Amino acid sequence: MFLFKLRDRIDRVGLEIPTIEVCFEHLNVEAEAHVGSRALPTIFNFCINLLEGFLSSLHLISSRKKPITVLDGVSGIIKPRRMLEMYVANPKVLNLQAAALEGQETNVVTDYIMKILGLKVCADIMVGDNMIRGISSGQKKRVTTGEMLVGPTRALFIDEISTGLDSSTTFQMVNSLRQFIHILNGTAVISLFQPTPETYELFDDIILLSDGHIVYQAPRENVLEFFEYMGFKCQKRKVVAEFLQEVTSRKDQEQYWANKDEPYIFITVRELATTFQSFHIGRKLGDELATPFDMSKGHTIVLTKNKYGVSKKELLKAVERILTYEKEFVCLYFQDVATCGQ
Template sequence: MFKGYHCCLLLKLLGLDICKDTIVGDEMHRGVSGGQKKRVTTGEMIVGPTKTLFMDKILTGLDSSTAYQIVKCLQQIVHLTEATIFMSLLQPAPETFDLFDDIILLSEGQIVYQGPREHIVEFFETCGFKCPERKGLADFLQEVTSKKDQEQYWVDRSKPYRYIPVSEFASRFKSFHVGMKLH
């Protein structure tokens, strides 16, 4: 797998130090576990001079604990090296979602929100929608832009509910303080 002194920290961060002398394996030879293979791939992407990584659904098929560990490791690498990682995820667990600094919420090919994670709830509240305490924020974000699921989050009782299309959210974001600062 990884060799050399410089990789010891990365192995520890990725939780691969326990299997550093194990072959990765293939169809013919048993090697590290599936979760460890994904972390090896992540490590291969991180090693080198790259300052920006694009990662598409790298956590698919992993249990939530392993997914959390990988994202936590990537967060530490980003904060230590000032790198940038764009990562697409489908419905991450709340504790994993909370590790992200910034969120880009895309729906129907439009940017609905782009900015610090801590302001995304505020944005939807200004649009009349609230994430219930019992609901994970990632699930809420997926559903609040959906015609089928949106109404359950409507809290502005001073106005009757009407479906807010994605295009309207995208337009409202431009006048939201985060959107204005981004522009």
């Protein structure tokens, strides 16, 4: 309700909330990495990699890393006010209030974000590490999300925020992000691993990325329609998220083949991606990409020019408060030790 009231007040005074639309065409991303047994995180491999890296920097030997294609000429559009989920066929102090707008100790939006993320109860507690017991792993995830939301960021690209969280907490976080995106005109791409059906239903659009190709990028409601067009059908008791992660796999694809009158032949990721471009939703996406963006319609403040959400002076004050808190903690610890010694 608060976000709706905030948006209503913004509309009444005639303010325009800037939006961000991300377009990418023929995007290629490559990386170099060790493969096979050399990719295992062992002490032997660590020492060999360290030695090879040093010798390679001196141009004495060539690198043994293999080139890997991450993205292979992909194109697409990430629209504002729509939450997009991506499927890939694979010591500090909690003080969000210090990240409020410049010149303020806190603001209403910051308090609201802390409330919807369930962080009010631990607003002044150390996050903790291996030596200091702090907040829970679920709260740590929500702290990271909250830090992004209270800053000047208008576009969020979030990877695996559900790791270590139960399904209820994940649903709460995604639902909070959904409200933020829809009401305040945000832009977001979120990657989740096997979300529950309830969480899956919160998303507006789906991106299915496999072997460097975008197999599908369109509204969530049409994803099953496309794969049925390709001859695959999600079983009634099958979770759609699992279906999307398995339908491009050579090992699992056959179980979803629905055209029993025709023999099954494995359909590669490249063939799926090419067919999507000719599908009615894919053609619409291609037409939008072919239309040049009118730069005169761009908002002058849509992209932040600042690295941090507050000034360096406010950041320095926050660091001073942290150091003061830690100093008091150390003093009390040694006082307790001295008392026990007596």
